[in-house]
Amino acid sequence: MKGNSPSDPFARTDALATLGDWLRFAEKLYTRENVALGQVATNAHDEALYLLLRTLKLSLESDASVLTRKLTPVERADVRDVLRRRVVDRVPAAYLTREAWLGEHRFYVDERVIIPRSYFLELIPGALRDWLPDHGRRLKRAVDVCTGSGCLAILLAHEFPRAVVDAIDVSTPALDVAVINVREHRLGQRVHLFQSDVFDEVPAARYDIILSNPPYEPSRHVDRQAPEFAAEPRLAHDGGPDGLMIIRKLLHQAKGRLAPHGIVVIEVGGLRKVIDREFKALEPHWLPTQDGSDCVCLFEAERLRG
Incomplete structure (x- = not known):
């Protein structure tokens, strides 16, 4: 732990009295130290506010008046410590708070799992239903491949x-976290966890939806990740030399796992051109997302069976 030396970014923080003072300081600190974002929020204001509110055990629904709240000496020490761990040690905010949110749903997370973030948050209740018979109202069975914390299976x-809903992951530590989340969401009767490399160890079943947010980053990109992303399990990022290692296996095995009307839906990051080229014969469909990234592709059972 660094002391208050002249080079210490926290050297002059004793004068910061209110939560608003600390928030403004944190935003400038995030920018100056080039903190990587995207795991909890996409901008410094939102992530810093979240982290400060959680550290002070204040509601995330607090209105703007909370910014005028004066901090006690103990609270200032707590805030200073958590910002030091976030900005200097580059520990992801979600690992500091031991939680992540997808919409209204809270999930426990720690260093055993990738921090939940996915376009499926908007697509599961939206565009995905348009591809299902009866808009999914009679959907019987689904599976989340590479489930990590279990968040998408739970959604x-x-x-x-x-x-x-079956939930599959090759990582025992990740599945230990998924157990916690399935229990906290009281879904133990409907969400079943399997340790397996894709479907290798999963009993035979026919799925209406096979969904996956797999490791899709090319290995060379993973080698150059910012410290925050490198803090997550490499297994959850590294998709092999071209990013397609898990995706190829998933699509191959999906042929025998889909119901006649079934679909495979995969989040693939920046691999759209590669997917369109390699799997052109399967006619991938790209689901629109609010930010225009459109990085989730959908395959129909009849195309996979050829």
């Missing part, structure tokens, strides 16, 4: 209350 179970 599927909440969205389709009659469905059984």
